[in-house]
Amino acid sequence: MAVAAVIAASVGLGVVPGAPALAGTGTGGAPAPVVTRAALDPSLVAGRGANVAFSEQEAENATTNGTAIGPDRTAYTLAGEASGRKAVRLTPGQHVEFTLPKTANAITVRYSIPDAPNGGGITAPLNVTVNGGGKKVMTLTSQYAWLYNQYPFTNDPNADLLHPDWWITECACVPNATTPGPTITKPFRPTHFYDEQRLLLGRTYRAGDKVRLTVPAGSNAAWTVIDLLDSELVGAPHVRLLAANVLAFGADPLGRRDSADAIDRAIASAKRSHLKVYIPPGVYQVNRHIVVDDVTIEGAGSWYTTVKGKEVALGAPAPDGSVHTGVGFYGKDASAGGSRNVHLSGFAIEGDVRERIDTDQVNGIGGALSDSTVDGLYIHRTKVGMWFDGPMKNLKITNNVIVDQIADALNFHGGVTNSVVSNNFTRNTGDDGLAMWSEKIANAGNTFDHNTVQTPTLANGIAVYGGTDNTVSNNLVADPIREGSGIHVGSRFGAEAFAGHLWITDNTTARAGTYELNWNIGLGAIWFYALDKNIDADVQVVGNHFLDSTYNAIMLVSDWPVKDLYSITNVHFKDIRVDGTGTSVVSARVKGSASFENVDARNVGAVGVNNCGSFNFPPTGSEFSLTDLGGNDGGGTTGPWLAPWELPNTITCDDRPPVVAPPAPSPW
Template identity: 75%
Template sequence: MSWYSARTAAAARRAPRRRPVRLAAALTAAAAGFSLVVGHPALATGKAAPAPTPVTRAALAPSLVAGRGADVPFVEQEAEAARTNGTVIGPERTAYTLPSEASGRSAVRLKPGQYVEFTLPRAANALTVRYSIPDAPGGGGITAPLDIAVNGKRHTSTTLTSQYAWLYNQYPFSNDPRADLLHPDWWITECGCVPSATTPTPVIDKPFRPSHFYDERRVKLSRTYRAGDTVRLTAPTGTKAAWTVIDLLDSERVDAPHLERNAANVLAFGADPTGRRDSADAIDRAVAAAKKRHLKVYLPPGTYQVDRHIVVDDVTIVGAGNWHTTVKGHQVTLDTPAPDGSVHTGVGFYGKDAADGGSHDVHLSGFAIEGDVRERIDTDQVNAVGGAMSDSTIDGLYLHHTKVGLWFDGPMKNVRVTRNIITDQIADGLNFHKGVTDSLVAHNFVRNTGDDALAMWSQEQQDARNTFSRNTIQTPVLANGIAVYGGTDNDVTGNLIADPVREGSAVHVGSRFGAEPFTGRLRITDNTTVRAGTYELNWKIGLGALWFYALDKDIDADIQVTGDHFLDNTYNAIMLVSDFPVKDKYKIENVRFKDIRVDGTGTSVLSARTAGSASFENVDARNVGAVGVNNCGAFNFPATGSEFTVEDRGGNDGGGTAGPWLAAWELPATITCDDRPPVVPPPAPGTW
């Protein structure tokens, strides 16, 4: 049993089970009207209507995150709160386990013949099922059916796959469970939470560090069903999968296909909407014709096979909607590596390289891009959207199974990335790399990335005056929800970030990866994090939900953290740290925290493991599991006090098991260092 499950069990013996009961009760009350629907079949027969399945956002009551995160067309319902004859797994936050990568850290495991059943909260004609099934014994995945019944009648069956899941071993990972260590010369860190792992020299037990278990499947229904109708997902008795885990169901009502009349229709240029023939050349011809005639390019409903990049510049490409139009491609091995190091190509819409002037006035909207990326090769350009695109918009796309959803290499400016759904990526969801400026990323939904979900990386040139606003991020398997590496005058505001799995945080501010130094200002405002702060394998400590890290340079800019809510923190709410080899060289100075709420920490509100300073004003905390300020400074422990100074600007209230979180005796630089304090699992967050 892991530390988290053991302590959760201990807490359960002291108090009633909190998480499932409180969540279900609160959300059932919020959704109570859903079963009282005129014409519902249960009412017509006189039978009692089924109990409503709670509606959540990031596995929380929607009221707890109101006004934060993306506005999305679907509603989320967690399987562990639905009716089932399967087994609820979790809650569990230890990496390399199925519950740890589930939304809300719980899911439902079905044996063949078992089901989980949801009650629709509103009319829907489309479903997204987040699931996991086993890998093939030798890797590479399997397929398995899933039956879907509505109101007790079989509606359809869909095919699940694990071909895009199940990675193993060290970064950059392998999809071969039998592989030896990829880099035997690298520093290997072990911990008790790694299943079946032993000291890696001379051998390791295999598979080693399995991760990235989940995928999702979109299913269109034959008609629109009403609020109160039931959707049952069943693992059929004939399935090849020994088990099927269902994490959640997203349901929505999809509009009729969008029609763009005055446009260059790709069908007129030979594109095949059945996906049988490659349509890349036809789309190129449509793009060329549209540019000459100043028209948009239209992708009607259908699936278009494209196995290479479509290079776009000064063009608008519009689909019929991301449920209706799909551009899908195989990953293709190149005969010889490309100049940029790529050994594969695949489907993607790319601006021209910044060194060649980049692209301008590119507008992509209303279609899905389905890739075929099953392993991480960092030199490969197999992203859904890439290159440099200034003065451009990316809106309403569904990006699935590519390496990175959107990777922009600047310098470039003024791109707006809005209302996209980015899921099941091998690496990042979006990365602004090398001098992306004056750009906006807003109302995007990002789930199950294999690296940072959203990142600004100021390598070689500063990312400047960019805003990440009102995005929802769930279950990044590796690294962070939102990461800012250097830059100037950037904003991270109004985002909802949940369940980072390992070696990262919900929000990360890092002087690392060769980034340019932080200058100007950085604002981290009105964000909500939940169940964040992971176990760092190299350091063997828990990270904060908000993590500042000085590795390459000082962090000394105008940084303000205001109005943020840190909920159900696995370890610390806030961590500021310098790596031990540079602890006497780099520091983190003058970070200002104001109007913050902290609801539940496994350990402290603040963990300071660096030289520097921070101020706190109107920071309210409750359910704090350890001393409020864990101040280790730079670990020199001078008699004069810690090398990290904490300033109390007033209005800091609340605390937990060790008393007030910010007490007079802790100020300004009292050494309160407990390098690895005991962890107390916090209760589920509630109304403030």
């Protein structure tokens, strides 16, 4: 989601260090396990984000004979895309060792290994031992990582510009090409470095046991970067005896034969018999969409039941523009009436998507699903985990893990109403983590609540593009990388206007407020963008915490060509905590107004309000006004963040103030 440049000048990226490792000592002087959430002390984000079954441990807090990388918030770097902006680099023979904080029988490893010289990825082993024994070997791959070049990217590190006629708007700091022309440094803009892999350990281990990840000598990977380890105790497989068991209809649990037709037969039988469909433990090969309507499909649990498929090229493009198909569970298209009463739970969807083709329907879940539920799925390596095209209503999406996507984790696209996305975990998306996009038809009455979104490599953690009466609440968003930030409210991409209200309440962002490489300025951890229309609905931003923002905590902005056309008004900030900004608390680059009440800030690196308005600089003051409703306390290096002399519309325009790295967030 690139955006047009406002300012052409270039500056270097100010890098703000991440939080230091949380120290502790176990028995015998050994380091105690350090459990984090989004690389933060869990007490800083209590009650926010998804309640997950696993314990997160960052590699930089573990014991290693490898090399720590980071902190670094620069795009196109391994540390920049790591959780907490730090990781550990291992060479063959080196290891990193984690101490289990709780009983566990399963782990997830987030890692990166090099691409092949000509793209396409490699595989390499990683040895896993516990207390020196029980060796298992994970086969890591970079076949689903490493994208390059301009949007929509390529797998070829040696490619010339995909669009030679495009102006390369990114600033000269990264990479060194800002003018049109075919000369670029290759590989050009490498990104999306990480993947993750899950492993059942085969037995249950106790708290205090040592999980060691070792790169064996002779590995064909010159280096292996370990970002983190998640450990958990997985329960026994779920069994449904009275059901249409897919095995009875010819499904192959060893994945040797395609099971799509068998699953279709099970669905048809279940509907006739008013039974549920059950997919027992196994790996089932499915290389197309399974169309679902008025059916319940249960797996044995996402660690036990996997539906896995190859991306398949179509002989001719489909009517919707798709040139591939692949594994996915799809409701009927809304134009055909959509699907209803669909309930999917307890299995994994493992895709095979290695390139971004926006017209392709190669998503884990898709179509239109009304009066339906999606619960407890693990979706890996599809294009978008869940993409819904409305009109549709009353969908509940809960307790899912969506990781390593080429594009979004989830998108409500046009006419999705009265639906809830709650307690889901996403990591390493190639576009917005969670999005509501009101293209052509407004989304209305939807809620994104108690979700965790980590390390989107492009765009935003959570984005709302137009719509009516929607809510974003109690979410945790961490480490957005480029061309977006933590939470985004955008009048753009042809979205319908914002109407009614938009409530953004009790969310936390961490290490957001990214550097916008096209505009060559810093964004806000939360940012409002009036590109296509005014933003003038009732927007309430209440109870949010913005931690360790690389640049600004709050931004309100338009684009230079439309700066005198559109405004942002009726936005109200209340009961906000800002703990650390590299620059300002508020950056205003648009005409309009906002009110502030009980917005407390500390460790602010520059003047509290960067008020440029719409850059006409009239003698009457900025075209953007701030209303002080009281209780706005604290500040930083330049004094109170909201000083009387800044109100209501003093011009305090400094496009690129020096970045002052704040200390790590701490209890308020």
